[in-house]
Amino acid sequence: MDGPSAPRNGQEIVRLENAHKIYQMGTEQVNALAGVTVSFERGSFWAIMGPSGSGKSTMMNILGCLDRLTSGSYYLDNQDVSRLDDDALSELRLTYLGFVFQSFNLIPQLTVQRNIELPLYYLGWDAARSARRAKELAEEVGLGDRLHHRPTELSGGQMQRVAIARALTNDPQIIFADEPTGNLDSATGEQIMELLDKLNQLGKTIIMVTHEPDIAAHARNRLHMIDGVIDRIETGTYETGKDRQKHSAGH
Amino acid sequence: MRQAKIARNIALGIENLLLHKLRSFLTMLGVVFGVGSVVAMLSVGEGASAEAMDQIRRLGSNNIIISSVKSAEEEQAQASVQRSRISVYGLTYQDFTRVAASFNHVKQAAPVKLTRKDSRLRERSMELRVVGTTPQWFDLVPREIVAGRVLMQADEDERAPVAVLTEFGARKILATEAVIGQTIRITGNEFKVVGVVKSESGQAGNIQIPDQEADVYIPLGVARTYFGDISIRQKSGSMEAEQVQLHQIIVQVEDSRYVEAVAAGIERMLEQFHNKKDYAISVPLALLRQAKATKRTFNIVLGSIAGISLLVGGIGIMNIMLASVTERTREIGIRRAIGAKRRQIIYQFLIETVVLSTTGGLIGLGVGVLIPFLITYFSGMATVITLNGVLLPLLISMAIGILFGLYPAMNAAKVDPIIALRHE
Ligand SMILES: Nc1ncnc2c1ncn2[C@@H]1O[C@H](COP(=O)(O)OP(=O)(O)OP(=O)(O)O)[C@@H](O)[C@H]1O
Numbered sequence: 001m002d003g004p005s006a007p008r009n010g011q012e013i014v015r016l017e018n019a020h021k022i023y024q025m026g027t028e029q030v031n032a033l034a035g036v037t038v039s040f041e042r043g044s045f046w047a048i049m050g051p052s053g054s055g056k057s058t059m060m061n062i063l064g065c066l067d068r069l070t071s072g073s074y075y076l077d078n079q080d081v082s083r084l085d086d087d088a089l090s091e092l093r094l095t096y097l098g099f100v101f102q103s104f105n106l107i108p109q110l111t112v113q114r115n116i117e118l119p120l121y122y123l124g125w126d127a128a129r130s131a132r133r134a135k136e137l138a139e140e141v142g143l144g145d146r147l148h149h150r151p152t153e154l155s156g157g158q159m160q161r162v163a164i165a166r167a168l169t170n171d172p173q174i175i176f177a178d179e180p181t182g183n184l185d186s187a188t189g190e191q192i193m194e195l196l197d198k199l200n201q202l203g204k205t206i207i208m209v210t211h212e213p214d215i216a217a218h219a220r221n222r223l224h225m226i227d228g229v230i231d232r233i234e235t236g237t238y239e240t241g242k243d244r245q246k247h248s249a250g251h
Numbered sequence: 252m253r254q255a256k257i258a259r260n261i262a263l264g265i266e267n268l269l270l271h272k273l274r275s276f277l278t279m280l281g282v283v284f285g286v287g288s289v290v291a292m293l294s295v296g297e298g299a300s301a302e303a304m305d306q307i308r309r310l311g312s313n314n315i316i317i318s319s320v321k322s323a324e325e326e327q328a329q330a331s332v333q334r335s336r337i338s339v340y341g342l343t344y345q346d347f348t349r350v351a352a353s354f355n356h357v358k359q360a361a362p363v364k365l366t367r368k369d370s371r372l373r374e375r376s377m378e379l380r381v382v383g384t385t386p387q388w389f390d391l392v393p394r395e396i397v398a399g400r401v402l403m404q405a406d407e408d409e410r411a412p413v414a415v416l417t418e419f420g421a422r423k424i425l426a427t428e429a430v431i432g433q434t435i436r437i438t439g440n441e442f443k444v445v446g447v448v449k450s451e452s453g454q455a456g457n458i459q460i461p462d463q464e465a466d467v468y469i470p471l472g473v474a475r476t477y478f479g480d481i482s483i484r485q486k487s488g489s490m491e492a493e494q495v496q497l498h499q500i501i502v503q504v505e506d507s508r509y510v511e512a513v514a515a516g517i518e519r520m521l522e523q524f525h526n527k528k529d530y531a532i533s534v535p536l537a538l539l540r541q542a543k544a545t546k547r548t549f550n551i552v553l554g555s556i557a558g559i560s561l562l563v564g565g566i567g568i569m570n571i572m573l574a575s576v577t578e579r580t581r582e583i584g585i586r587r588a589i590g591a592k593r594r595q596i597i598y599q600f601l602i603e604t605v606v607l608s609t610t611g612g613l614i615g616l617g618v619g620v621l622i623p624f625l626i627t628y629f630s631g632m633a634t635v636i637t638l639n640g641v642l643l644p645l646l647i648s649m650a651i652g653i654l655f656g657l658y659p660a661m662n663a664a665k666v667d668p669i670i671a672l673r674h675e
């Protein structure tokens with residue numbers, strides 16, 4: 001697996017090298033990713049930003065092993081995954097990655113418990129152990145009393161908590177969150193971000209797409225995209241309007 | 252471990268199907284009716300043919316039965332002017348001697364002379380069918396002995412006026428009294444009852460089983476001397492007289508291989524000695540074969556109907572499953588994103604269809620067992636439920652689940668998670 005361009009840095013968990021993703025629309029080509037080279041470290045918290053259509057979701061799908069590059073390489077934890085087959089990518093998602101989506105993507109027919117248990121089912125856990133784990137995680141996200149509810153009986157914030165609990169079930173190395181607060185009001189969004197902050201502090205790598213600067217402010221690194229390429233990378237926290245308000249209120 | 256996993260998958264499949272109870276039920280209805288009708292038809296068909304074959308077998312598969320029949324010319328002659336004419340036809344004592352003696356593979360033969368006579372025991376009286384025959388008859392048409400003994404060669408030799416009754420006749424004429432040793436009078440002649448045999452009733456094809464009625468068996472020689480060969484019947488004002496020596500000859504062949512050859516030989520021989528065709532030869536073995544062939548045809552027709560109805564049921568399931576896959580595209584996308592492999596998505600949908608079709612099969616089985624039960628209960632028609640008749644439709648319904656579930660399941664596995672997740 002170790003080619004000439006194998007990763008050098010032990011701290012690195014994700015690296016794209018000259019990544020291209022081209023969608024063929026009839027005669028037209030859409031360069032959703034047009035040569036991206038970037039590397040994320042283990043335990044980092046990234047916000048990917050940029051205008052609509054700039055390729056943020058495309059990049060997330062590639063990084064999340066849901067999609068494959070047209071050309072270039074993708075190293076996930078030092079493993080070149082650009083040439084893995086569908087089953088191997090599924091296995092990676094199952095054991096290594098967690099997903100949180102803008103529209104929650106819970107299965108509406110299943111109870112909260114069953115939704116959280118879903119990855120464990122594919123991991124082959126038995127029913128009793130799965131149930132215990134689901135309860136533990138539901139409590140962790142503050143929904144210990146909603147295990148037998150259906151998603152339709154929950155608020156948006158609660159649904160997103162369930163989604164986060166589900167993303168944590170397999171104890172993933174990386175959590176991908178594509179606009180996790182996009183469908184929530186700002187107060188609820190803050191609560192969700194607090195959860196993600198906590199997870200990051202516990203050592204999980206978090207890669208998140210967002211439009212909102214207030215949300216992006218939770219990330220230590222921000223990557224701005226335009227037209228399928230990286231526009232700029234910002235590192236370190238910055239003060240948002242909200243932060244300033246908080247600070248002045250506190251003083 | 253593996254069983255636990257399969258059990259869990261099935262439990263989850265059932266859980267999923269129960270989310271849409273009515274839809275699931277309607278989906279399996281096709282299989283319910285398919286399997287139900289197959290099981291019901293099989294058991295009715297099996298019952299009918301088992302009954303027919305049993306009756307034929309009771310006639311003896313190594314036997315040939317020659318019966319006297321009134322030839323067509325005789326029938327006409329009698330119907331026309333000559334009213335008081337005695338019609339003479341049928342098998343003769345000589346025929347019997349010849350048949351019994353001139354064929355290699357004939358093991359034994361029994362002559363049968365039938366007359367209907369009033370019989371009485373003290374004040375009780377009824378009409379019995381009097382069967383004059385030889386002891387061989389009881390070998391050829393085996394009947395269980397209820398009491399006493401059957402006819403013996405000595406009875407024949409001594410012209411002993413003894414009688415063997417069928418259980419049915421015995422009960423009618425002798426009521427509850429002890430039977431053996433009683434004397435019954437048959438048109439003035441006294442007979443000592445020496446035995447009682449079991450009655451058998453029924454009809455096999457066109458052949459009358461000789462003792463389906465209340466019969467009394469007496470030695471042939473006795474029947475001949477007491478009652479003669481002429482019988483007179485009162486018929487709408489006019490008299491009808493017939494002279495028939497023997498009504499039947501039952502021939503037993505050593506081995507079923509020779510039955511048809513011997514039957515053909517007998518036919519040729521009778522042709523020689525009779526100038527009219529006043530006899531009929533029936534071969535139970537041939538009837539048995541015919542019955543089997545009929546059953547085979549029946550099974551083919553049944554199989555086709557069953558096949559078509561199960562096909563329709565299967566297509567019904569496939570149709571709903573395809574719709575369900577489209578409806579659940581997003582769910583499939585979520586499962587795939589979380590890490591489900593294509594194969595696992597296939598399993599999930601396949602298990603659902605197999606659970607559907609097998610449940611349909613089980614319900615259909617219940618319906619299919621109930622129907623023959625009701626038929627037997629209300630009409631008395633025999634029905635037989637065989638193990639095959641139960642297992643086969645069940646296995647087929649399971650196979651239908653796999654066959655018709657595979658395509659929708661493959662469709663489900665082909666769903667692209669990225670597109671599915673955008674699916675609203
Ligand atoms: N399946 C596809 N087929 C064709 N073109 C696609 C497909 N998916 C994305 N694209 C195109 O690729 C480009 C990048 O899309 P992407 O979804 O990554 O944008 P985005 O940055 O996530 O935008 P938004 O902020 O609106 O979510 C767009 O021009 C889009 O039209």
Ligand SMILES: [Mg+2]
Pocket residue numbers: 056057058
């Ligand atoms: Mg997007």
